[in-house]
Amino acid sequence: MSGVQADLRAVRADVARLHAELVRYNLVAWTSGNVSARVPGGDLMVIKASGIDYDEITADQMIVCDLYGNAVAGELSPSSDTAAHAYVYRHMPSVGGVVHTHSTYACAWAARGEPIPCVLTAMADEFGGPIPVGPFALIGDDDIGASARAAVQAAVMCEDVARSVHLARQAGEPIPISEDDIDRLYARYQTVYGQR
């Protein structure tokens, strides 16, 4: 088995597994939503097949595509969002993963076109500032990351703070965190968190 083949196998297994996190954190309903990953060292990406049940996801249903969204092997059709993911990989070389969700609270902010203000230390840690919302586009609402796992983490944390800040504002005004404190929290978190 060549190195690229082994890589493909590992990426497909990883992407299949990450879909379970979307279900666990209630970021998707029915068969909506998907995770994709760039294949290291090739102009390829891996993305979920379209319309697959989350309960039955296997690595075999993760489709290898080129960076224009064309499937390069297999018989299943890739996600209907593939072209949008491919566009991101083609134009943003530092992006290693993209996730598309229907997150309840994040969608509520997005439906109003309103960025989420940075009023929680966890937001400062993770995002280093407000979470912006893009202008309306026919396909939208993706989280990106250095890897597929990082993109899923961003989606999970985004929904978490979208919910807390929504609730905080229902009963009054959240206290702003100063930009200096946000910078300090973000810097600290990049340095001290996780295992080296």
Place this chain on the structure above:
Amino acid sequence: MSGVQADLRAVRADVARLHAELVRYNLVAWTSGNVSARVPGGDLMVIKASGIDYDEITADQMIVCDLYGNAVAGELSPSSDTAAHAYVYRHMPSVGGVVHTHSTYACAWAARGEPIPCVLTAMADEFGGPIPVGPFALIGDDDIGASARAAVQAAVMCEDVARSVHLARQAGEPIPISEDDIDRLYARYQTVYGQR
């Protein structure tokens, strides 16, 4: 085993299994709610027996009825909503499945008699416009579909957008999606989604 017998067996197994989706998406409480399906090629339908625990649902508890709601075999009583399901099958030949839920957010919109405006791309994809609410009737709040699975999918997506739009409106006005964009999203989704 005749063809009709084999069909009945498959439909009953399918309908039993779909009830688990109502539980998973929190669309029902206790023993409320039910899924039914038209039996292909006969004036028959299959519906859950009344008052059955969701944990213990088996295909044997799915009751075969005629399209006036009379059980044609077995000793269990069919759901107390059977007559309403039967009425739909009798009058709408294109309907293959009906699902009755107590979905929290959808009920909240229905209790105010208010349709859900189409302000999310996922709504445009799935429903192609606002979700209407019927006038008050003693039995009501059913989702229909070309199959039992399609009806359950509609119920799941309906609750999902009912929740997001409810939350969006709590903090301001959602941005409308133009009718042209809704039409384009809906057309695209019918074409590109799922496996051929």
Place this chain on the structure above:
Amino acid sequence: MSGVQADLRAVRADVARLHAELVRYNLVAWTSGNVSARVPGGDLMVIKASGIDYDEITADQMIVCDLYGNAVAGELSPSSDTAAHAYVYRHMPSVGGVVHTHSTYACAWAARGEPIPCVLTAMADEFGGPIPVGPFALIGDDDIGASARAAVQAAVMCEDVARSVHLARQAGEPIPISEDDIDRLYARYQTVYGQR
């Protein structure tokens, strides 16, 4: 084994099992909440031992008490709410089960001392009218029923409608259901629901 002994064993197993429904429907947090049942044909009741983990509940931890709340056997202390349950059984002979929960939405209505108006057909079916709230008392918030299972069902449905009506009112005024329609729904539900 005498008849009373066999009854006690069955009631204790049933009460232990019903606690899992409180967890499933998120009606309790940590070790709070409890279910009790009257023992048929004796001045006895069965209630959960105090401070027991829901994950580890067994029939052995269900304590047999007299109708003044005194344990009549075993070494575990019964729930700290036992006297309140016993009071109900002593004064209301038709009550066969009592359940005490910390249901989120029901507590929210109760904290304002506000009854839940009957604006959902499911409420009319189950409760036949608004759900009243008692005056403040040092121990309170119990659901009762003809059996322990009926009391748990009432608690589950109460929280379900407390949530939907809360959400309905957040965005406007729910449409009232006429008293005649409520009566008709309630009468129908008592007659046609479940297995004979």
Place this chain on the structure above:
Amino acid sequence: MSGVQADLRAVRADVARLHAELVRYNLVAWTSGNVSARVPGGDLMVIKASGIDYDEITADQMIVCDLYGNAVAGELSPSSDTAAHAYVYRHMPSVGGVVHTHSTYACAWAARGEPIPCVLTAMADEFGGPIPVGPFALIGDDDIGASARAAVQAAVMCEDVARSVHLARQAGEPIPISEDDIDRLYARYQTVYGQR
């Protein structure tokens, strides 16, 4: 195996196990949040390693630290919150456990800098008054307790009442509980709850 070694092993197993409660009650997202415990009879504490998946937590990933937050054994880095936990143990000898969560509703109150008023009997039982919120600090939002289990219980109950009181206030004013009644409820709960 010495007594201290046996103690360490038991504390690490206990702390590992308690993290599952944070997941069960939705008090954490992704790898955020942590539980720590003081080791009885030594100037030591045990805390989760940084960035560990909740699904895969084992006692081996619970790091033994001194009360300045330095790991005293093993190769994994302790939680990035370790210094804050250590500070509490160093300055508050009666504290046996600390838990750091990202609880949704508690965070919503904290983001507004607003204490939770005591308007539920369950709050009076558990907390004996309003739940205060500390001033903003770069690291914050910890629950403490006489043991790690007591700290987790406090975090669970805190979120539970944060949610109910939030919802109660959305639709009007909760009825205050008099200080006398709060004192009586709290005193009763300390005395009669649980097994002796």
